[in-house]
Amino acid sequence: MGCIADDFTGATDLANNLVRAGMRVVQTLGVPSGPLGADVDAVVVALKSRTVPPAEAVSESLAALAWLQAQGARQIYFKYCSTFDSTVTGNIGPVTEALMDALQTGFTIATPAFPDNQRTVFKGHLFVGDVLLNECGMQNHPLTPMQDANLMRVLQSQTQRRVGLIDHRVVARGEAAVRERMAQLQAEGVGVAIVDAVSNEDLLRLGPALKGMVLVTAGSGVAIGLPANFGITPSDQASRLPAASGLRAVVSGSCSLATNRQVQDFIRQGHPAMAINPLRMASGADVAAEVLVWAQPLLVSGPVLVYSTADSGAVKAVQARMGVDEAGALVERTLAAVARGLVQLGVQQLVVAGGETSGACVQALGITQIQIGPQIDPGVPWCYSGPAPLAPQGLHLALKSGNFGSDDFFTKAFTMLA
Numbered sequence: 001m002g003c004i005a006d007d008f009t010g011a012t013d014l015a016n017n018l019v020r021a022g023m024r025v026v027q028t029l030g031v032p033s034g035p036l037g038a039d040v041d042a043v044v045v046a047l048k049s050r051t052v053p054p055a056e057a058v059s060e061s062l063a064a065l066a067w068l069q070a071q072g073a074r075q076i077y078f079k080y081c082s083t084f085d086s087t088v089t090g091n092i093g094p095v096t097e098a099l100m101d102a103l104q105t106g107f108t109i110a111t112p113a114f115p116d117n118q119r120t121v122f123k124g125h126l127f128v129g130d131v132l133l134n135e136c137g138m139q140n141h142p143l144t145p146m147q148d149a150n151l152m153r154v155l156q157s158q159t160q161r162r163v164g165l166i167d168h169r170v171v172a173r174g175e176a177a178v179r180e181r182m183a184q185l186q187a188e189g190v191g192v193a194i195v196d197a198v199s200n201e202d203l204l205r206l207g208p209a210l211k212g213m214v215l216v217t218a219g220s221g222v223a224i225g226l227p228a229n230f231g232i233t234p235s236d237q238a239s240r241l242p243a244a245s246g247l248r249a250v251v252s253g254s255c256s257l258a259t260n261r262q263v264q265d266f267i268r269q270g271h272p273a274m275a276i277n278p279l280r281m282a283s284g285a286d287v288a289a290e291v292l293v294w295a296q297p298l299l300v301s302g303p304v305l306v307y308s309t310a311d312s313g314a315v316k317a318v319q320a321r322m323g324v325d326e327a328g329a330l331v332e333r334t335l336a337a338v339a340r341g342l343v344q345l346g347v348q349q350l351v352v353a354g355g356e357t358s359g360a361c362v363q364a365l366g367i368t369q370i371q372i373g374p375q376i377d378p379g380v381p382w383c384y385s386g387p388a389p390l391a392p393q394g395l396h397l398a399l400k401s402g403n404f405g406s407d408d409f410f411t412k413a414f415t416m417l418a
């Protein structure tokens with residue numbers, strides 16, 4: 001299976017579900033320049049294409065597709081966020097369309113359903129927990145505010161292809177009914193079908209109907225039902241990582257509600273934490289250097305946290321002063337420099353919160369490939385990148401999606417490696 005993920009945390013989320021279903025998975029960070037050279041069942045290419053202009057997202061995704069095809073991928077999986085994160089112009093629609101054209105296929109599905117993380121799709125509407133997408137906090141996201149829970153409407157506004165629905169009553173009847181509905185929709189000229197799923201059982205019923213479909217587009221949830229189509233069954237072996245050592249740190253640029261709670265919990269537990277302020281960065285202060293001076297003496301006694309995480313009011317105030325993109329880019333650059341500096345100080349267990357933030361940090365660390373290990377919380381595994389110039393002993397990494405993880409995630413993650 002060849003997978004293209006639109007951000008780095010999302011990629012580990014997908015890889016985690018594939019590993020748990022028994023697949024041997026490698027995740028690459030960006031499109032590799034050479035052949036894979038590993039015997040695996042799936043490869044996840046992590047891009048940072050969620051919020052870039054659509055043309056850029058399309059060209060990066062097509063480059064990933066070409067590379068995956070050259071490695072022998074038989075089914076392509078385009079992974080986006082379980083909260084269907086989009087800008088006004090994309091990028092889920094434009095990338096789906098471009099992949100369909102390149103693969104010469106007239107039909108695919110789209111569903112962000114991920115019941116293990118309370119993302120369910122019912123009658124084409126996305127729920128997060130007990131509320132609609134546009135009431136769950138995502139309406140205030142710094143880069144991709146989601147103000148409509150009707151996925152057919154959201155996707156239709158991004159694509160020329162007609163969008164239809166395979167609703168929960170069809171999914172409940174299983175493979176044959178789903179295949180029949182897909183044929184009917186195709187005959188009606190529908191190119192992309194949103195699929196309802198409110199439980200893992202729905203996703204496991206959907207899986208067999210996707211056997212042979214050249215392109216699947218989804219959050220990570222659909223992945224739980226696909227390895228069986230390749231004759232693969234769950235196994236503990238798939239998630240083994242080397243033992244962890246070295247210093248511990250958390251870098252957080254996510255402003256999602258769950259991350260805000262996790263930051264507060266970490267501070268409440270008495271661990272050292274330093275907040276960084278985007279306006280100070282904009283004033284030209286070398287905030288990364290200041291952070292590293294603060295962190296160095298503390299690291300020996302346990303994990304430290306460096307965060308720009310703030311509530312939506314504070315984020316909006318910063319964005320009003322600096323502009324959304326400029327604020328995001330400046331914070332990402334600073335946190336990436338912090339992550340690099342922390343690793344140079346001996347950090348070998350690093351948690352990064354936020355997809356865009358993870359992309360920036362991992363790129364600054366020069367990491368190009370990671371192995372996927374055991375799950376910390378649904379959607380977030382520990383990962384391992386082997387020895388590299390910046391981290392000669394290797395680095396354990398957890399890339400946490402903004403809204404994933406329990407309140408005590410930052411401490412729990414390290415306890416798990418101890």
Ligand SMILES: Nc1ncnc2c1ncn2[C@@H]1O[C@H](COP(=O)(O)OP(=O)(O)OP(=O)(O)O)[C@@H](O)[C@H]1O
Pocket residue numbers: 007009010141142143253254255256259278308309310314315318319327328329330331332353354355356357358400401402403
């Ligand atoms: N205090 C802040 N003010 C303004 N922008 C901020 C601030 N802190 C972080 N940001 C920016 O907000 C964006 C947060 O996106 P990121 O993808 O890292 O987190 P997330 O959306 O919560 O995570 P995910 O994509 O995994 O759901 C980044 O571009 C980051 O630089």
Ligand SMILES: O=C(O)[C@@H](O)C(=O)CO
Pocket residue numbers: 007009010011013014080081082083219220355379401402
């Ligand atoms: O699907 C999700 O919610 C996550 O994997 C993600 O993509 C957040 O960036």
